Amino acid sequence: MIELDTLDRLILREMVRDATQSASAIGRALGLSQPATWRRLQRLRDMGVIKGQRLELDHEKLGFGVSVFLGVKLATKGRVSLEDFERAVSAIPEVQTVEHILGLYDYRLRVVARDISDFERVLRRRIMTLPGVGDVEANVLLSEERRPGPIG
CATH class of the missing domain: 3.30.70.920 (Lrp/AsnC effector binding domain/regulation of amino acid metabolism (RAM) domain)
Structure with a gap:
């Protein structure tokens, strides 16, 4: 298991809410600088905690009801x-x-x-x-x- 601190968990919650946010936007929401947020995001990716980002489609709007x-x-x-x-x-x-x-x-x-x-x-x-x-x-x-x- 990978040890995460409170800031890591807050960053992950922001990413789960909206993975399209920039490091700058996440940092603003959490009171962190953009470089500090970016480094933490990169570390979480490097450790494999963040495996990727996916596009979520609305199947119903695409005709699949x-x-x-x-x-x-x-x-x-x-x-x-x-x-x-x-x-x-x-x-x-x-x-x-x-x-x-x-x-x-x-x-x-x-x-x-x-x-x-x-x-x-x-x-x-x-x-x-x-x-x-x-x-x-x-x-x-x-x-x-x-x-x-x-x-x-």
């Missing part, structure tokens, strides 16, 4: 490799996340679609035809609130 979480259990017959399944499912553009999990299912996928009939098309023609797919359970997302999680 349905999000579905799929639990996928691989079939035991034929024993397709996990890597083969992950590579094949990752090639489907509607699949936003692929999580290998422990529990009733082997994988949890987040799939976006234009509507329910579009999701059915993706499910039938793309996901169910993947090598090794056995049982699938779908849960349609009704609403979502993102939480930043604990920092230190």
Whole structure:
């Protein structure tokens, strides 16, 4: 575990709130100079605490009004490799996340679609035809609130 001081945690909270902020803006918000803030941000990147910055898209505004979480259990017959399944499912553009999990299912996928009939098309023609797919359970997302999680 990496030791973080109070300023590091405050900087991370600012970055989680809005990762597009400059070191200068973060410094102003926290009462730090731009160079001191920049050095701390660089140190956090170098230590691997900040792994990158991602663009968050509004899927609904892009025409993808349905999000579905799929639990996928691989079939035991034929024993397709996990890597083969992950590579094949990752090639489907509607699949936003692929999580290998422990529990009733082997994988949890987040799939976006234009509507329910579009999701059915993706499910039938793309996901169910993947090598090794056995049982699938779908849960349609009704609403979502993102939480930043604990920092230190």
